[in-house]
Amino acid sequence: MHSWIDGQPATAVNLQNRGLAYGDGLFETIAVRGGRPSLLSRHLERLALGCQRLAIDIDLALVRDELLRYASQLGEGVAKLIVTRGDSQRGYAPASEALTRRILQGGPRPAYPAGNAEQGIGLFDCQTRLAQQPLLAGLKHLNRLEQVMARAEWQDSACAEGLMRDVQGHLIEGVYSNLFLVRDGVLLTADLSRCGVAGVMRAALLDEAPALGIEVRTGDLVQADLEAADEVFVCNSVYGIWPVRTVAALNLDWPAGPLTRKLQAVARTLLDT
CATH class of the missing domain: 3.30.470.10 (Aminotransferase class 4, branched-chain amino acid transferase, N-terminal domain)
Incomplete structure (x- = not known):
């Protein structure tokens, strides 16, 4: 093309x-x-x-x-x-x-393995931290060196994405996706007012969730929130939603749970519109 x-x-x-x-x-x-x-x-x-x-x-x-x-x-x-x-x-x-x-x-569309969406993926725990700059927070600007450095940290094909934190240790996003946690039926995602990319699929899911009876909370997420999560998934506007199965280095794992599956179907519909 x-x-x-x-x-x-x-x-x-x-x-x-x-x-x-x-x-x-x-x-x-x-x-x-x-x-x-x-x-x-x-x-x-x-x-x-x-x-x-x-x-x-x-x-x-x-x-x-x-x-x-x-x-x-x-x-x-x-x-x-x-x-x-x-x-x-x-x-x-x-x-x-x-x-x-x-x-x-x-x-062409990336040839992601079907198992990413079906069985879920592993996350690599990146050491590269996201700097805080509120003026640029949320924007998909051309300065992506933090993501480049984070993606260079792993070669293991068992990890399809990387988990990124800010300089204070808050959970923010994936290297090329947004991060969601589910706890007690509530959908949790990071506050992106200081850093991170406000993804298009993330915004769509946040808008759709209330109509599905899903409570949403946006705020600071820390390691304890990840450890207490019932489900974890990442999303973007190319592949939709991938359940997160494990963060191997942290000895954490989750099932592809019912709320993730419900929103996965919503994401597929959104990508077809």
Whole structure:
């Protein structure tokens, strides 16, 4: 699948692009099914929030149109949208005349083992910690070195994801997913006001849960919460939900419980819309 820049086929980006030089931008990773981008409205809402917070000018109607056209050509797979502040000369100060760049890339859906969703996965307990920066918290910005360093910590195929904490030791998320715990029928997830990525699937599940009669609590999660959990799962907007079976290094394990299975079915439906 060819890449697009600003709505046109292209294979190279300007070396003065601020996304390349400074990570000055945002991205969305979007599942494409039947020629349509899944959860498009939620992806655009998060993108709009990020652009507003970073003061990046964006035409959302144009982005939406390009995504729809690109997805129709891709058919099935995953589209990655990158938005950067544009091109400028050396120096941190953004050029007032810089034009926002929109980069689209596509590829096949990752070939995850079926057992990840059916039997569950192992989590690796990462030592890389997430720094706290409230201005960037929740955003899917281009600075992903913490995730790169965390993912380099393990090669064991028994662990499909890594568990990440902040500098104070709070449980935050997976390397490329959001984390949920279930205790006494209550759905628990981390407060992401200081660090972490507010995932699109996470937001959708939090919105769906009350209608299913599921109580939700968002706040600081610590090791004791993990140890007391009845069920654990991770989610993102490409694969939906994976039950977490174990964190081997911590000698913890859980079943793929009923609430996880209920929400897993919800996630599948959401990805098809």
